[in-house]
Amino acid sequence: MKRWAEALTFARSLRPERQSPSKDAENVIEVKNLTKRYGDLLAVNNISFSVKKGEVFAMLGPNGAGKTTTVEIIDTIRRPTSGKVILLGMDVTKKKHDIVSRIGVLPQGFSSFDRITVRETIQYYSRLFRCEDVDVDGLIELVKLKDKAQDQYKNLSGGLKQRLGIAMALVNDPEVVFLDEPTTGLDPRARREVWDVLLGLKKKGATVFLTTHYIEEAELLADTVAIISTGKIIAIGSPGTLIESNANYLLLTLQSPDEQAWAIVRKMGFEPAPDQHDDIKVRVGHADDVQKILSVLKDAGASFFSLDVRKPNLEEVFLKLTGGALGEGPAVEKGAE
Secondary structure, eight states: OHHHHHHHHHHHTTOOOOOOOOTTOOEEEEEEEEEEEETTEEEEEEEEEEEETTOEEEEEOOTTSSHHHHHHHHTTSSOOSEEEEEETTEETTTOHHHHHTTEEEEOTTOOOOTTSBHHHHHHHHHHHTTOOSOOHHHHHHHTTOGGGTTSBGGGSOHHHHHHHHHHHHTTTOOSEEEEESTTTTOOHHHHHHHHHHHHHHHHTTOEEEEEESOHHHHHHHOSEEEEEETTEEEEEEOHHHHHHHHOOOEEEEEESOOHHHHHHHHHTTOOOEEOTTOOEEEEESSHHHHHHHHHHHHHHTOOOSEEEEEOOOHHHHHHHHHSSOOOSOOOOOTTOO
16 A cells, blocks of 8 residues: 555656746847858758857757857857857857957867866966966866866866866856867766766856757756757757657556556556566556556556656657657768768
């Protein structure tokens, strides 16, 4: 009886809650009908979106989807074929000189000088960008490199190098930070250490534009996610809103059910599907449906080993919208992403 009570309580807790963004939020980036061609290749295809002040905005898609091209146009590295981008109230094609001092950029494949230390690296980039009164110790603390401050760059792991790269992007106290695939190629532990740094930025209210092909990264960090595929934005919204609007169901799994359980679930009008372990997986529309199934199974004396109830995640939304899984993907030549 206790197991059933716990299951029903858990099911009730799964009712989704909507969170509305602030109506007073200021847009720091506005992209309108942006297109970029490289010869016959249409890398970015007439996309429009905006980024609010103080939010983490993630552009999620596989390699070759157009993420890097988009971010490099916004941060003034590339020029668009057509369309308009306004960053901090300025046209990126006309006010590059005024913009670059107010933004921070971590490009793909960031690297520094092998034989200078973490502290010396930050000091060097501070002088390079003519930034006065840089709090070097504060930046080292922010990216959690205090115990590595005297280590040379060549001796840092991949994750530590990326954290140093984030510090480089912050030396000028930017109003917007662009991070292009900041955790690509890192092992899971290093990736999570970088996520901790980015969560710290989020807590400080930084405006961050992040590109990634890691669904978990976007779901964990972003206030707004734009899913991009073959140069087109196919969905945009908060992770919760994307999930609720595109995968509005719960997934009930009954492990090792008996034959009676299969028949009962079908009789109730649900269509159970087996997985590789022959467990029952049932999509249900509401937490109340989970409660009904469990109650009917209990009354009928049907048995199963254990159960699991969960909401769908962003990966399931991506699969539904694109028909493909995200992964590392093939290498893409510079300028064609």
